[in-house]
Amino acid sequence: MPPQSNQTIEAAYFARNPKSHALYQRALEGIPRGVTHDVRYLEPFPLYMEEASGSRKTTVDGQELIDYAMGHGALLFGHGRSEIVEAVAEQARRGTHYGAGHELEIAWSERIRALVPSIERVEFTASGTEATMLGMRIARAHTGRPRVMKFAGHFHGWHDYAVAGGRPPFDTSHYPGVPQQALDTVVVAWPDDIDFITHQLEQGDIAAVIVEPSGASWSAMPLSDDFLRQIRRLTEQTGTVLIFDEVISGFRWAPGGKQEACGVIPDMTALAKIVAGGLPGGAIGGRADIMGVLEFRDAAWNREKKIIHPGTFNASPLSAAAGVACLTLAEAPAVQAHAAEMAKRIRTGFNEVIVRQDIPGFVWGESSTFHIMLGQSCTNQRGDDLHLPEGVAPEVLRVGVSGRLGYALHLGMSLEGVALFQEGGMPSAAHTIEDVYRTIEAFDTTLRRMKTEGLFNEA
């Protein structure tokens, strides 16, 4: 049923999506919280999809949406890019798992090393979470040191050593189920607290500093290149391994990731998402001497020094096929430039709408990302593109639009044919300028509707 203009956003959403609603009720019977990833949770219920192509995906209720989730950032080329689909289909016919090596895994490692030259050796994993977990273990084994430093708000997956400081108030408590002993091995620092960072690194027991070089949560909390240079210098001086978590920024900020874009070269790099062309997979790579702790050598070394790394789906043939096809396409800088241009136009267009409608809010981001805040202002909102919102607490930037405003924005945008991701999105090489115009119109209509419903009065 088409939405009626006198309905509230929520009532229209119920009317537009009866099949999604029914599927969610069914999911709740057997799947905790009804969704299979925390960020897919949405009130009153999430949308279910049945197909996708290019920049669009289609709900079970037959609505086509311009998609900005893009496989949580995995789909740099949009849905169903033919070269990737064909490579996967061909490999599926030849075999999905040999329980043995295959040439595509070597070709995949070669592609990665060609695009990211700081990666001299690469080890495959099944996800980004596994990539950062293994990266930390490698760094601990290489240095013989127990602790890892990470930054407030930075996300490195969900394993026990990654979660500390991941959500407000960004400390090491309130992570039920995670042993305190694991949390105690993680030092959470604020990027602007260089004295604390220096002091901690000088203790000599920190194996690695891990950082999202794009700034936390794909540039929601921006970081300066100067800061990256500072931690590069400090880690060099203290013999600490510097790990860039490029799970999202890899192959997106530039063909060689954020490290190519900023010229700061880490010792190790964690990859996932785009690296596997939209299929499950990840990788951790870096300096040959550090990665050497994975090698088999003599019996004494193997027993005492070699780290353990099995994994049934490491370098799965299907993921390798998709990864090779995707990275072959990703080496043309025009790909990243196009996606970034689409995001820039969205950031600019959305900020124009916010200023025109006189709503508290701002939209920011870098490369091919955009983040939305509503109900709170920044001091440098000029109705234009924005990278670094000023006068806003870092935790506000990290979280973005959320709660009731966040749900209403998601619901309202979907009614206008747009699917957001978390508090923003990531356009792909498949998004067109027409998609962008339609997206800005959708934002305009949604904010108007939210305003009419008085949602900003409560903010």
Ligand SMILES: Cc1ncc(COP(=O)(O)O)c(C=O)c1O
């Ligand atoms: C920067 C970063 N690191 C690690 C991860 C974890 O990757 P995965 O979801 O593949 O485990 C993510 C996932 O969103 C991420 O954004």
